[in-house]
Amino acid sequence: MGKVLKCIIIDDEEGAHLVLRYYIKDLKKLQLEASFYNPVEAMDYMYRNPVDLIFLDINMPGMTGLQMLKALNNPPLVILTTAYTEYALESYEYRVVDYLVKPFDTARFMAAMDNVFNRFRSIAGLSEVKDSAQVPEVASLILKVDGDIIKVLLRDIVHVQSWGNYVKVFTDEGHYLSAITTSEIEQKLDKKLFIRIHKSHIVSLNRIRKISGGQLELGNGTILPIGNTYKRELLEAFQL
Template sequence: MDLLRCIIVDDEEGAHRVLEHFIGQVRYLEMAGSFYTALDAMEYIYQNNIDLVFLDINMPGLSGLEMLGAMSSRPFVVLTTAYKEYALESYQYDVVDYLVKPFDFKRFLSSVDKVMNRMGTKQIAPQESITTDYLVLKVDGAMLKLKFEQILYTQSYGNYVKFFTADGMRLSQITTAEVENKLNPKYFVRIHKSYIVAIKEVSTVSGGEAILFNGTRLPVGNLYRKTLLDSL
């Protein structure tokens, strides 16, 4: 069996000691690096072959989830955190498991077993090809899973984005650039600095407007017009 090259990313010394001890007891795990900031870990991952990351969420600077959101291709990830409330949000990044501190060796082994099972799947379908069909958004203090198929269009609103669906509007603190990166470009296109639209919802493009099947009229920026027309 090939060794799984692991790294630890956590800002707490105690967490490093526990994970290093656990990793050292599993003969098919190899400790490849230990980092206290997400940026240092990302740089190392880009330059080295890493199979598995044990990643904390709350860290100074770039958080663990922000790190995952910034990476288009990632190793397998097991999140290690003292906070339960990020569990739903974390799974949009296809994490293998979510360990709540403090966890014991048995729970650690359960996560490693899930990684090994996923490794078998990776031989058939690379992890980077796996995509989600939903967004996880913070709306009114709660986490909401919003399926792509529900979204008609989005609109920038200061530091927030409005998500318009057939049954109403949801407001979430996120940027349009972040939304654009998360949505599948096969089904969504940016038509203005403030608007992204579901391609299937566009009925007509006339002048500087996109008219949706429900009658909504959205502005189309000159920079985005050709991309919109090509996508139809």
């Protein structure tokens, strides 16, 4: 990854700033642009300057770190730095790459940064798909349906649902019932474009409109459940 990531620190404790600056200074791919002791000043800075990554404390006077994330429509990537563990699950509803519990050592900090750099590599790999918002015409799935062999374009697939010993493949025009398992069809789908959200459901990432609690809503209004096993991976993929 050639890009040097621009980061900021938001924490109300001076000691936390000192620790993070010490770790950041040794990374050539990470540039500390500014440090703030409250979220309001940091938000004002981000409205005027590009930021790739935030090191963000949770418990701060006036506005908490999670309240700040709720207020931002399109936040940068975030590493939460906190002395408390109880916010870990809630944090993954936002664009959180990692959750560092104070005090953390060099190894734990570097593991978090490895997650950040991997995320940016993933974003670069998906950028063409995101920009075009469509799948090439040649990308397709072959299904056996009532004795016929049918080619379904991946760009037309909205979601896939387990149906006993079959699967239902839902498209813009209707659905196909095919004698194949959910796991088998998952192997045939492009993992950059489709994601499993439940033991019985696979969805197109481009068709997700909203994620709310334990459910997601597709662009056509369909509501599907999210399995606990798949929630973290879904949230990370959806926010790329």
